[in-house]
Amino acid sequence: MAIDYQKPTDDAPVRTVKELDPDQQPREKAEKYGCGVLSVPELWALILRTGLTGLPITELCRNLMHQNDNSLHRLERRSRQELRSIKGIGNTKSVQVEAVMELIKRYCEEDIPLDEPITGSQQIFDRMKLKIGNLDHEEVWVLLLNRRNQVIKEICLTVGTSVASLFDVRKVIKMALLESAEGVILCHNHPSGGIQPSPQDRQITLELKKGCDFMKLRMLDHVIVTPTRFYSFHDNGVI
Secondary structure: OOOOOOOOOOOOOOOOHHHOOHHHOHHHHHHHHOHHHOOHHHHHHHHHOOOEOOEOHHHHHHHHHHOOOOOHHHHHOOOHHHHHOOOOOOHHHHHHHHHHHHHHHHHHHOOOOOOOOOOOHHHHHHHHHHHHHOOOOOEEEEEEEOOOOOEEEEEEEEEOOOHHHHOOHHHHHHHHHHOOOOEEEEEEEOOOOOOOOOHHHHHHHHHHHHHHHHOOOEEEEEEEEOOOOEEEOOOOOOO
16 A cells, blocks of 8 residues: 555654755755755745644645645735634744745836836736735725826725725825826726626726816726736726
């Protein structure tokens, strides 16, 4: 009968990381072969470092990823409280996980030229998906642009509420005027992953377009953002 070496039998002692073969220890493997050979749980083990009695850090990190379907995107959406519900993930480790996910986002954002003029919806999506695409709650953002369509300011308008409930056209117009902006782009995310706009999404889009037209501001687009897809009101002929 074949033995599953990943799952010790009941009478087999659980080995600590130090008792593993050197080539199975994450730090030793990284030093010998480079971090590129490590699995995602092994990379987490290097960062989180210590496990519990009877629960080596490598096993703890395998559990961490397994409980998130082995998906970093799903892990990013976990709240701090949800992370701490996983055995071995306490206050410090949950913050460490958050910090790594934030570093990943900032690393990816470095590839986006901040002063590049906005010429289409794909640029808007690329700019905003790291900020709001994978959140587990809704956020509404406005991008203010100069006459060359360069973003001069990004502002988060609402957090954790429906787009329509707290959206205030006057607030957006006031922000644009205070920043001497000439263009406005509205963005919000759909945590469900769907990109089709709701009737409320359409309503606030048309209201903001009307307000911008009245104040001689250009409303370039309203983009609904998810981790992998987006919907552009401009591209779909709504504005």
